[in-house]
Amino acid sequence: xxxxxxxxIVAEQLVQTAQWASRMxxxxxxxxxxxVRLPDDAAPAYCAITGSGIDKGTIEVEHILAVDQYGKPIxxxxxxxxxxxxxxxxxxxxxxxxxxxxxxxxxxALLSHVARNEGQVQLSGWELLKxxxxxDTHDVEISLxxxxxxxxxxxxxxxxxxxxSNQRPCYGFLLAGHGLYAWGKDISExxxxxEVFEYLLQCQRxxxxxxHSANTR
Ligand SMILES: [Zn+2]
Numbered sequence: 499x500x501x502x503x504x505x506x507i508v509a510e511q512l513v514q515t516a517q518w519a520s521r522m523x524x525x526x527x528x529x530x531x532x533x534v535r536l537p538d539d540a541a542p543a544y545c546a547i548t549g550s551g552i553d554k555g556t557i558e559v560e561h562i563l564a565v566d567q568y569g570k571p572i573x574x575x576x577x578x579x580x581x582x583x584x585x586x587x588x589x590x591x592x593x594x595x596x597x598x599x600x601x602x603x604x605x606x607a608l609l610s611h612v613a614r615n616e617g618q619v620q621l622s623g624w625e626l627l628k629x630x631x632x633x634d635t636h637d638v639e640i641s642l643x644x645x646x647x648x649x650x651x652x653x654x655x656x657x658x659x660x661x662x663s664n665q666r667p668c669y670g671f672l673l674a675g676h677g678l679y680a681w682g683k684d685i686s687e688x689x690x691x692x693e694v695f696e697y698l699l700q701c702q703r704x705x706x707x708x709x710h711s712a713n714t715r
Contacts, residue, residue: 502564505536505543505564509546511685512533513558513559513561513562517557519599520555522696524601528553530554531582531583531586531600533547533597535590544565545564545565546563546564547562547579547583547586548561549563549578565579568587585600585654586600588655588659591659592659594683595683596683596687597682598680598681598688600680601696602676603677605696605700606678606696607677609672609699609702614646619672619699622640623636624698626694629690629693631669631683631687643671645673647675654673
């Protein structure tokens with residue numbers, strides 16, 4: 499464990515968030531991962547993240563570890579960081595995130611699979627869009643980028659970093675047939691954004707299943 503004195507508080511927030519996402523049905527079969535950026539005085543620890551292969555329904559504080567800015571574990575006591583740690587790191591580096599939450603919900607997997615060639619899922623006309631920071635009307639069009647899935651995390655994180663660098667504001671993206679990444683300036687904003695996207699993806703899924711376009715333009 500890192501020397502950072504408030505690490506346990508951060509770890510507890512991550513445990514609560516991971517268990518909540520599990521209860522919502524967004525984290526089947528040990529999937530999904532969650533992290534919080536640590537303050538500069540925690541260096542070389544850079545962020546706290548859930549360990550790999552942990553059931554998020556029964557996750558505990560002991561399953562949270564610190565990694566440095568390259569994703570290397572710091573005094574991890576047998577824990578392995580999530581395989582997708584590099585994607586979390588790029589969002590801290592590139593998008594100014596303070597917390598990153600990644601889920602494997604059915605709606606995210608399904609809609610990103612359907613939209614894999616289009617490269618985006620567009621969300622418009624929904625009242626809950628106002629849950630995203632800086633949005634104060636339903637009358638807006640938000641594009642959720644869809645990137646091809648890959649097991650090569652280095653190549654995938656480079657690709658996503660380049661693609662997101664000119665997207666502002668942006669609080670989420672999808673990996674095709676895989677799941678959703680959502681983030682915010684801190685964990686409460688990230689949770690709100692995650693809940694907004696999951697709800698709206700479910701709305702889009704219902705619209706799609708009833709024979710309309712995935713986009714509501
Ligand atoms: Zn994943």
